[in-house]
Amino acid sequence: MASDLPSEGSGTVTDDATRHEGGTELERTIGLTGGLSIGVGTMIGAGIFVFPGLAAGQAGPASALSFAIGAVIALFVALPTSELATAMPESGGGYYFISRGMGAAYGAIVGISLWLGLVFASAFYLVGFGEYAVGTLVEAGVPAGGGGAFVIVVGVAVGVGLTAMSMTGTENTASLQNTVVALLLGMLSVFLLYGLLDSFGVFGRETVPQELTPEGYLPILTTAALVFTSYLGFAQVATVAGEITDPGRNLPLAMVGSVVLVGVFYVLTIFVATSALGSEALEAAGETAIVEVAREYFGRPGAVAILFAGLLATLSSANASILSSSRALYAISRDRIVPPGASKVNLKYGTPHVALALVGGPVVLLVTTGQTEILAEVASFLHLVMYGLICVALLAIRREDPDWYDPDFNTPAYPVLPAIGAISSFGLIAFMQPLSQVIGVFVMVGALGWYLYYARDVSLKGGEL
Amino acid sequence: MTDVPENRVLVPIEVLRGQDVPEPVIETFSSASVVLLGYHEIPEQTAPDQARMQFEDQAQNALTDFETAFAEAGGDVSSRLVFTHDPLKTIERVAAELECDSVLLLNPAPVLRQILVAISETVNVEHIARLVGDVMADSDVEVTLYHVTPDSEERERGERILETAAETLEEHGIDRDRIVKAVVADDEPLEALLASAENHHLVVLGESKPTIRERIWGDVSETIAGQTVNPVLVVRRDYLEVPEAELEEAAGGPRG
DSSP states (O other): OOOOOSSTTOOEEOSSEEEOTTSOEEEOOBOHHHHHHHHHHHHHHHHHHTHHHHHHHHHGGGHHHHHHHHHHHHHHHHHHHHHHHHHSOOBTTHHHHHHHHHOHHHHHHHHHHHHHHHHHHHHHHHHHHHHHHHHHHHHTTOOOTTTHHHHHHHHHHHHHHHHHHHHHOOSOOHHHHHHHHHHHHHHHHHHHHHHHHHHTTTTOOOOOOOOSOTTOSHHHHHHHHHHGGGGOHHHHHHHBGGGBSSHHHHHHHHHHHHHHHHHHHHHHHHHHHHHHHOHHHHHHHGGGHHHHHHHHHHHHHHHHHHHHHHHHHHHHHHHHHHHHHHHHHHHHHHTTSSOGGGGOOOTTTOSOHHHHHHHHHHHHHHHTTOOHHHHHHHHHHHHHHHHHHHHHHHHHHHHHOOTTOOOSSOOTTTTHHHHHHHHHHHHHHTTSOHHHHHHHHHHHHHHHHHHHHHOTTOOOSTTOO | OTTOSSOEEEEEEETTTTOOOOHHHHHHHTTSEEEEEEEEEOOTTSOHHHHHHHHHHHHHHHHHHHHHHHHHTTOEEEEEEEEESOHHHHHHHHHHHTTOSEEEEOOOOSOOOEEEEEOOTTSOHHHHHHHHHHHHTTSOOEEEEEEEESSGGGHHHHHHHHHHHHHHHHHTTOOGGGEEEEEEEOSOHHHHHHHHHTTOSEEEEEOOOOOHHHHHHOOHHHHHHHHOSSOEEEEOGGGTOOOHHHHHHHTTSOOO
């Protein structure tokens, strides 16, 4: 199990700890359940509670296929990521693999993109949370005057609140996260099971008959590009790879497992939703379309339950993304790609307050745009670039085959699978809205500019550090 | 498992929170093999490596000071430094890895003259007694062997268990006049133990087997360590197991 890793920041890896040269140990404390909960908890907020209305509006019932395409691409990336993570079970995830496999320039672009990609994702979840808050008020009979403005106010307030809590809170929230995820999966299972039985006519009710692809085939792909944000969570498992127990086993299981689990839930949700209400009604209901589906089946109690679940899910996803983003920032500041002060930890709370502020600030700023689709797509864009490069990094490292590279998990169907993973990740970007593409490219060019200005002399590839 | 040649005590120290090892504890435990486990608990928001980079030197220095103090008192001492989200997991892992048979949970102890050894009927009495004997033989501490029974009719069995413990203590260098035996009948064993602990300077007890209730509400030994003002020496579960037959014999025949 012991292997020499390529950077000075690493040490001897055992199932329960990492031991550094001076003898100092870092305990591994996240088990398989915790890992799955990070993955599922980050993802489930988007695919079920925000996207069904938007997706059905674009591609009709075939948007289930869009989610399936997303799941397959995510899986093609999750497998190579698992291999790299078991060989380098270190904080930083995708950034770490790419910087070690392909050098500091790629690392800097990916690292900065990962930080900001998660900032976009967090903002997206917070807008989603705002939509659910408004939905809850409307349900409670409070006229939510100003709708959109109120969504933004709530999103900003919660964004500030979550950031402040992360800076000062020392209670362990992991067990809470596990409970939330279990609760959500339980509620969704009941809901989907009933919906599926109904869709197949068990309850004798007429489903809404409609064409599978009312908008043609192209929207299936553009919708896949839009909803890919629903699959960003598995890479977050890799960002805490340094804290996962028995990484050789638990990392692949948590990453692949969470993708498969949420993928199945997403596809079934879209299927049930489009059968219950039809695409047009879903589109009209927008971000909270799933609430209307629940109302159709279970009346008001169902709508209330799903509103509650939506609040929980978007909050959990936003929180997980903010924390992951701060981890990403730590990883690049450890390697001096950004000033080391960015990951400073304060002794009183033990939290990385600078990094959290550098995440929370931009998140709140982005929430004020209120642009769900653009936020989601830019987040996906920046992640997809990283995913593609993870696959390329795997190909590069395997070709070089350095001494320290000794993964516990091997990607099946090598090199075909990582090659498809890379091509499909980059390919999906082409189907996004032009504005998202422009913003994404802008962020990456900015990252490259920063690298040339600040971190040109940093060398990370292999054992060079 | 019961024939471990030497006793090794794990002493967890929350090294960056100013936790101190009392002087009397250092003196008393210099007769045992001691592993100092310096740890720093970090919240989930922080990567362990992030905290390590910033605090490693400071933590290592503090730990080295304690190590030197034990070494100067003539102790056989070594140390480990761990950054962790979960100190309990770390303590259990390191204790198992280094084959420590007991864990000393620190609390202030201005003096260390009277210790309370809680003995229940389901644990390996001899291991506890041998450990106490070996550690305390060179000191002049007075040992109170303590057994709580919910039912006063079982008092006799309690006496028998404590006598076994006393004999073992004697074999390991504690004179009879330093041993006090106390069997107490009380419905609330935990409360009774906590009350008695107030008159002592150190509590020794066996780590209880986690019943379902304890899994939920926390282990008894942790509860006690949290509620007394004394240091608590917890003898680890692995070293307390006794074969069924022996258990019945010690308890004076099979129970209904």
